[in-house]
Amino acid sequence: MMKTLRGYIEDMLLYKESIGYSRQSYEYDLLRFCRFIETQGLDLPDLGEDVVLNWCSRWESETPTGARRRIQSVRELLKYLSAIGVGCYVIPSSFIPRPVTHTPYIFTDNELLAIFKECDNLKPNSCSPHRHLILPILLRLIFFCGLRPNEGRELKSGDIDFNKGILFIRKNKSHKERYVAMSADVLQMCRKYRSATADIFACQDYFFPSPNGAPFDRHWLAKQFRMIWKRARPDGCEASAVVYDLRHRYATTMMMKWMNEGADLYSKLPYLSSYMGHTHFSDTAYYIHLLPENLIRSAAIDWGRFDGLIPEVAANE
Numbered sequence: 420m421m422k423t424l425r426g427y428i429e430d431m432l433l434y435k436e437s438i439g440y441s442r443q444s445y446e447y448d449l450l451r452f453c454r455f456i457e458t459q460g461l462d463l464p465d466l467g468e469d470v471v472l473n474w475c476s477r478w479e480s481e482t483p484t485g486a487r488r489r490i491q492s493v494r495e496l497l498k499y500l501s502a503i504g505v506g507c508y509v510i511p512s513s514f515i516p517r518p519v520t521h522t523p524y525i526f527t528d529n530e531l532l533a534i535f536k537e538c539d540n541l542k543p544n545s546c547s548p549h550r551h552l553i554l555p556i557l558l559r560l561i562f563f564c565g566l567r568p569n570e571g572r573e574l575k576s577g578d579i580d581f582n583k584g585i586l587f588i589r590k591n592k593s594h595k596e597r598y599v600a601m602s603a604d605v606l607q608m609c610r611k612y613r614s615a616t617a618d619i620f621a622c623q624d625y626f627f628p629s630p631n632g633a634p635f636d637r638h639w640l641a642k643q644f645r646m647i648w649k650r651a652r653p654d655g656c657e658a659s660a661v662v663y664d665l666r667h668r669y670a671t672t673m674m675m676k677w678m679n680e681g682a683d684l685y686s687k688l689p690y691l692s693s694y695m696g697h698t699h700f701s702d703t704a705y706y707i708h709l710l711p712e713n714l715i716r717s718a719a720i721d722w723g724r725f726d727g728l729i730p731e732v733a734a735n736e
Contacts, residue, residue: 421463423463424457424462427463427499427500431445431496432445432446434499439590443636443637445495447636447637447638448488448492449492449493449496452492452493452496463507466508467507471493471507474490475490475514483516490514490515494509494512494515523667524660524664525664525667525668526664526665530651531668534558534648535555536651537647538554538555538559539555541647548630549619549620549630552612552615552616553635554643554647556609556612557571558571558644559608560574561662561666562666563602564605565599565670565673566586566666567663567666567696568662568663571627572635573634575625576613579626581609581613584600584602584603586600586601641661641662644660666695667709669695671710674687674710675710688703688704691703
């Protein structure tokens with residue numbers, strides 16, 4: 420029997436996992452593409468130019484970043500199919516929207532307190548019966564450990580050393596694994612969460628499991644954070660913010676701490692780069708632009724040493 424598009428999608432996801440990519444990076448958009456094809460009564464032999472480019476059309480209310488992610492995921496599938504000898508139309512790279520430059524929103528101390536207060540006041544709902552337990556810990560862990568949101572969502576219970584206070588972060592965006600140390604109070608927070616959820620999440624693989632046992636997807640976390648930020652932001656503030664901004668705030672907090680201590684920022688950045696899992700030193704140096712203006716203009720930063728290192732950051736870093 421001829422394999423269906425859905426079957427090849429599963430093969431491609433398994434292949435991506437075998438070389439260090441996260442299944443969650445592709446699965447959501449590929450299953451949407453599969454449904455898009457199936458609802459038209461089509462399947463694998465029908466992946467010609469007209470059908471595929473119809474998928475590439477910008478959707479109403481879709482952001483450029485969302486369109487880029489959706490189209491890029493399907494392009495990877497079509498490249499995979501072509502590479503194994505399955506005839507199909509491969510989306511040209513020119514059809515992928517350019518990445519949107521994003522200036523992170525740096526939360527104030529009061530805004531962070533308000534965010535965590537809203538988390539602590541959450542109530543369970545039918546779709547997320549345990550969100551009131553998960554979100555207060557997940558968002559704090561992302562901030563206090565400078566994690567990427569997916570690294571927090573996909574954290575496995577077995578990847579936490581509750582004796583030494585160490586997180587094992589599996590292969591991520593840069594396909595590197597690393598260890599992240601927790602402070603004593605963050606470790607204690609995780610221990611209390613483990614004890615409080617021991618009966619609820621018994622035998623679960625993930626530390627923050629969704630109702631089906633898998634990690635929550637990025638869309639769920641983004642939606643929850645938008646709701647929390649809308650409630651927490653100060654009156655009159657219309658700024659948008661995303662979960663990733665917690666990681667950005669962590670980086671700038673560490674830099675300001677070192678500068679206040681009179682440390683050599685250029686010498687300290689490699690430690691921050693390694694801790695945050697950056698592939699390039701320039702990815703970490705970027706955060707200097709996000710420091711308060713009075714610090715940027717201070718003698719504590721020798722701009723000559725950073726010349727050429729500070730790029731712009733894309734919205735999907």
